[in-house]
Amino acid sequence: MDGENQDRNENPMQAELIYNPSGGQAVIRHELDNVVAFLGRYGWSVDLRETSKPLEATQLARQAVGRGARVVIAAGGDGTVNEVANGLVNTDAALGVLPLGTTNSWALQMGIPSLNPMFPGTQAVRMIAALEGKIAHTLPANYYRKVLLDAVRVLVEGRTVAVDTGELCGGRHFLMWAGIGLDAAVVDSISPKEKKALGSWAYVLPTLESAHRYPGTDVCLNLDGKVVKVSTPLIVVSNIQVYGGVMAIGARACVDDARLDVCIFKGKGFFTFVQHAVKVLSHRVLQDPNVEYYQCCEIVVESPHSLPVHVDGEPFTRTPVAIHTVPSSLRVIVPKVMPANLFQSSPFS
Numbered sequence: 023m024d025g026e027n028q029d030r031n032e033n034p035m036q037a038e039l040i041y042n043p044s045g046g047q048a049v050i051r052h053e054l055d056n057v058v059a060f061l062g063r064y065g066w067s068v069d070l071r072e073t074s075k076p077l078e079a080t081q082l083a084r085q086a087v088g089r090g091a092r093v094v095i096a097a098g099g100d101g102t103v104n105e106v107a108n109g110l111v112n113t114d115a116a117l118g119v120l121p122l123g124t125t126n127s128w129a130l131q132m133g134i135p136s137l138n139p140m141f142p143g144t145q146a147v148r149m150i151a152a153l154e155g156k157i158a159h160t161l162p163a164n165y166y167r168k169v170l171l172d173a174v175r176v177l178v179e180g181r182t183v184a185v186d187t188g189e190l191c192g193g194r195h196f197l198m199w200a201g202i203g204l205d206a207a208v209v210d211s212i213s214p215k216e217k218k219a220l221g222s223w224a225y226v227l228p229t230l231e232s233a234h235r236y237p238g239t240d241v242c243l244n245l246d247g248k249v250v251k252v253s254t255p256l257i258v259v260s261n262i263q264v265y266g267g268v269m270a271i272g273a274r275a276c277v278d279d280a281r282l283d284v285c286i287f288k289g290k291g292f293f294t295f296v297q298h299a300v301k302v303l304s305h306r307v308l309q310d311p312n313v314e315y316y317q318c319c320e321i322v323v324e325s326p327h328s329l330p331v332h333v334d335g336e337p338f339t340r341t342p343v344a345i346h347t348v349p350s351s352l353r354v355i356v357p358k359v360m361p362a363n364l365f366q367s368s369p370f371s
Contacts, residue, residue, distance in 0.1 A: 034067040038086035040106055041097035041122070042073045053167065054097065057120065057174050064178045068095075073102075083109025091115055093355065095177065099123015100198065104334035107197045107352055111187055116353040118177045120170065125335065127198055130267045131364070133357045135172035176357050183365075184350040185277040188261050188333075191344045196333040197352065199265060199272065200345055202257040202323055203239065206330035209337055238290030239329060241341075244322040245284060252314065255295075256287045259321060259345055263364065266335075270305040274317065279366040280349035284321060286314040320346040 041054060058068045071082045079096070083106045086094045095118040096106035103119055110117050121129035121136035129136040187195040201209070238253040258265060260272025260283040275283040287298050289312050301310040308315060321344070323329075328340040 034065050035093065036091050037066055037068045037093040037095060038071055038091045039068050039095040039097055040071045040073065040079050040082050042079065042102050053170055056167065056171065060171060060174050061177065077105055079105035080109040087113045087115045093118050095120060097122050100125050100127050100335045103128050104197060104336060107187065108195050111195050111348065111351050116182045116355050118355045120173050125267050127264060127267045129173065131262045131264045133360050134176050135169050137169055177355055180355045180357050182353055182355050185352055185354055186261060186280060187348045187351045188259060188282055188345055189348050190333065190338065194333055194338060195348065196261065198262050198334045200259045201332045202341060203254065203329050204256040206332040206337065209332045209335055239325050239327055241323060241325045245316050246318040246320055252286055252288055253290065254286050254288055255290055257323065258285045260285065269302045271302060271307055273308050276366045277364055278350065280347055281317045281319055282321065282345065282347050284316040284318060288312040288314065
């Protein structure tokens with residue numbers, strides 16, 4: 023990492039890599055030996071830690087910090103990244119990401135090489151990689167492996183910066199977003215088996231079904247003291263600009279501005295949902311007259327009927343919920359070249 027070079031023989035980079043063997047890729051363990059060997063050639067000493075239950079990655083990350091790890095690598099999807107990040111908040115250890123999950127929103131946002139979850143060829147590439155694992159033979163021109171090793175190079179060649187996180191009541195942090203309402207209901211309805219089999223496409227049909235029947239709910243928000251009352255099926259609180267890897271919902275979000283971006287989708291019914299979707303997918307969410315967009319430090323959401331809440335794509339709680347930003351609370355490894363509008367000030371100056 024830039025600015026953190028060390029003598030490869032006398033002072034190796036101590037790192038731990040945490041992976042979820044069921045987190046979207048049955049072939050993960052088969053590929054990680056290549057990752058460890060690659061990093062070893064650059065003077066890294068990497069220990070592998072496998073999770074066996076939900077939220078264990080957070081505990082493993084905290085233990086890694088206690089053992090002196092300077093970098094803790096999350097190998098998996100958005101859920102694994104979230105869990106590892108929760109174990110590293112307000113520590114000196116840096117988060118590295120190898121995007122191996124169903125969706126890889128953080129990697130796609132930061133420009134870390136990854137498979138785009140919505141490209142039809144992605145599932146075929148993963149099937150080829152899984153076949154390799156079963157026949158114990160490397161197939162020619164494995165694009166999956168190339169993308170993975172390109173992501174590993176970011177760990178070696180990239181830079182470490184401090185970014186904000188969001189925190190919900192109960193101490194749970196998020197790196198990307200918290201969703202309230204329709205999207206949280208969709209997340210809660212999809213089984214791990216469906217995600218593994220279909221990837222991001224597993225969300226499409228449930229989203230369409232929920233949009234058809236999910237009503238708008240009267241909600242009261244307190245945004246840094248400003249009270250907003252609105253009928254909405256969906257509220258997204260963003261720390262990054264993209265949502266689900268492809269949708270630009272947090273259009274003005276920066277990861278270092280000590281603020282969260284709140285996008286409130288107004289109205290109800292399938293036709294309104296389609297209008298919102300067209301604006302979001304065409305990166306014109308700010309031009310949607312049925313969207314209210316705010317930037318603030320603290321958010322409280324209350325509703326007469328309890329609404330589901332997710333963090334970084336994982337079910338977490340229900341309303342009422344309080345959310346606030348925690349500035350510069352997480353160190354992350356990012357590529358040397360990134361979209362400039364993700365940072366309020368230059369992270370490399």
